[in-house]
Amino acid sequence: MRWKLKPKPDSDQVKSLQNLLNVDELTATLLVQRGIKTFEEARQFFRPKLEDLHDPYLMKDMDKAIVRIEKAIENQERILVFGDYDVDGTTAVSLVSSYLKSYYPNVDTYIPDRYDEGYGISFKGIDYAEDNEITLIIALDCGIKSVDHIAYANAKKIDFIICDHHRPGNSLPDAVAILDPKRQDCDYPYDELCGCGIGFKLIQALGQNRNETIEDLIPYLDLVATAIGADIVPITGENRILAKFGLDVINSNPRPGFKAITQNVKKKELTITDVVFIIAPRINAAGRIKHGNYAVRLLTEFGFEEAEAFAKEIETFNADRKELDKQITIEALSQIITNKEEKRFSTVVYQEDWHKGVIGIVASRLIETYYRPTLVFTKSGDKLAASARSVKDFDVYNALEACSEYLEQFGGHMYAAGLTLKEEQFENFKNQFEKVVSETIAEELLVPELLIDAEINLTDINEKSMRILKQFEPFGPMNMTPIFMSKNLIDTGFGKTIGQDDEHLKLFVKQGNSEGFGAIGFKIGAKLDLTANRQLFQAAYSIEENEYNGNVSLQMRLRDIKEN
Structure with missing residues (x-):
């Protein structure tokens, strides 16, 4: 490993904070390193308050979203809450659907099948809405790049509200409202919310319309904290507030689904790390091995015995997931060893029968051994699908964008992404990806820091x-x-x-x-x-x-x- 000592922060700032807070030099140093330099910033860091959350109406299109939802309720329209099959998506769907159902019954949920439909908004999901006379879809943790899908829905007179946190493409979909702080024209003060966090801002705005206080929404924060931990978003600003109060809920009054998952954990208090390594993998396992609907059912169930039954099913899925990811990792490592004489700046492996549900985990495992931006491919229908994972400080999303001529679709973040391509483009893409990485990555980034x-x-x-x-x-x-x-x-x-x-x-x-x-x-x-x-x-x-x-x-x- 490459040890790197953070530069010492400005001594005057450290001393000033020491005096303001009456703390030792080490504590003040750690705070300044985290960008905390004033008494008020330290207060917000050490004593986060729900009152410090931003007004949800500061988010672009929030007013349009609320007007459309209220109109749907007034006209007794059927609403479909749609979300991705990972932790962020399933918690977001669970949050928004259960909130709406608390006062409006005509709400349905939809999680796309990882294998049949793939990531994000699907044509099959829109057809489901049409077949069931649904006229409004609220999409969570996906949709920002679904231009064609939204056009397809518009032709069927189905409206979309998109709640996403991924980077937009060159053009935005023609939806009724698009809630995404990463929109260039959105001035919302904090742009690092996860998909479930955007969903929470939506119900916060709905709650304000119903004269609810932020305290009324506290029971939903266990879902938000879980998504924040699992989606690896910065725990700063609003995320820090939501994570802290969400952990309080998990530890003091967890929903039956969380209680069923954690009942055998012998710890007085769960941390965000426990959420990431105990709760999140089990929620993820549903979508990886069977279907994300199992996770939504677990997270929206109010009876403990029923939740316990769902949790047992999901425990089985998680055991299967562990076995699969172990076996595929061994097979992937053997491919790398076979080609080891070749100096490469990236790792790209492919086997057509690898389980699509665990290739993201396998990519992370390979980075533990061969520290390179990594893609793991498998066959998915008539195309190849891959999960990408990156090393610290290298933007794999930008690298994929530079190879987009060979891709059918892609999306994600700096450190994790997904993509599909035609099988005949695999070698072209693999060579181009290696070229892009080799030309843009600093060699020191190939050694873990x-x-x-x-x-x-x-x-x-x-x-x-x-x-x-x-x-x-x-x-x-x-x-x-x-x-x-x-x-x-x-x-x-x-x-x-x-x-x-x-x-x-x-x-x-x-x-x-x-x-x-x-x-x-x-x-x-x-x-x-x-x-x-x-x-x-x-x-x-x-x-x-x-x-x-x-x-x-x-x-x-x-x-x-x-x-x-």
Whole structure:
């Protein structure tokens, strides 16, 4: 790994914040690194309030969206809430549909089939609306580039409200309203909401029309927090507020679906990390293995026994997903090893029988081993479909855009995207993608970067510093768990490898006369030799609480170690 110490922020700003907040230098440094320089910014960071959420009507077209929904309700029209099959889409559909159904019955939901219809708005979904006399579709987490689909719907006199957070194309669809803060003509103050977040702004505006307060909408925030964590959007601004209050709901009064998923988790309080690794994969597994409708049914079920039955089904899907992604990863790695003599800046693998539902996960797994912008292809009908994943600081969406002449369609973000192409264009695309990546990526980006917030001494770690660090939560993009480095460390002789194949490292670390700390490092067991015979080493780590037999102690979570 390539260790990179963040530059020290301006000392005057750090000192000023120290004095304003009466905190130590390290805390002030961490805050300034996160762009927090005033008392009010620190207040919003440490004490987020629902009242700090922006007025939803600041979003372009929100007024048009609300007028059209109110008109539909007044005229007793049937409304279809449509969304993608991933966590962001299914939580968004669950949120908007359950809110509307709380006072209006003529609401239906639609999740496209990953294999039959693919990502986003589908012609089949529009035909479903026509067959069921639906005249208004609210599309969530998709639609911003669906120009042809919206034209098709308009010809059938079906109106669309698009709620999306992806980057628009060159032209916008001809919808009644398009809610997307990434529109160039939208002045909404925060443009990093996820699809479910846009859905929440929609129900916030609807609620204002019904004289509801923001407190009335708190029960829906567990869905928003889950989508924020799963969709890897920055946990800043509004996302930080929504994530914090959503986690409170998950921990204090979860909906039956979440309660059914987490009932066997032995933790007092779930973090955003737990949401990402426990709740999100199970919701995703429904759409990957069977159908996203299972997730919506789980998340909108109000009876616990029924939710528990749905959760058991989804647990089975998740077990199947794990087995599939393990097998496909092995097969994909063998393709890379076969072509290893060839120096490449990208990884592109293809096998026609790979399960489309797990190729995104496989792409992430391949990056763990071969750190390159990665695409995993499979056959999908008469075309090839791929999931793309990227390395830190490289925009894979822009790279795909530069290859768009070979693509049928594509969409996504800087770090994750999806695409389809005709099979005869595969080699042309593969060669062009490699060319684009090789010409635009800095070579240093091909080595994983470990970004370190500050160098500290072990004497800086104590219960008080841990209490302050916990107030930095929830962690995520733009507010990652602080990583520290320390030099002149020794293991006191208890160092060993643990786990299957001895892949993990367990130490007891001291620095000079400091108190000793337990330390655990996952997948770095091969570095045990660096700590042998009390030789000095340096470590990059985060600090966490370790609970064992009812006792809580501070522990170093090792990210990497190297010679002193």
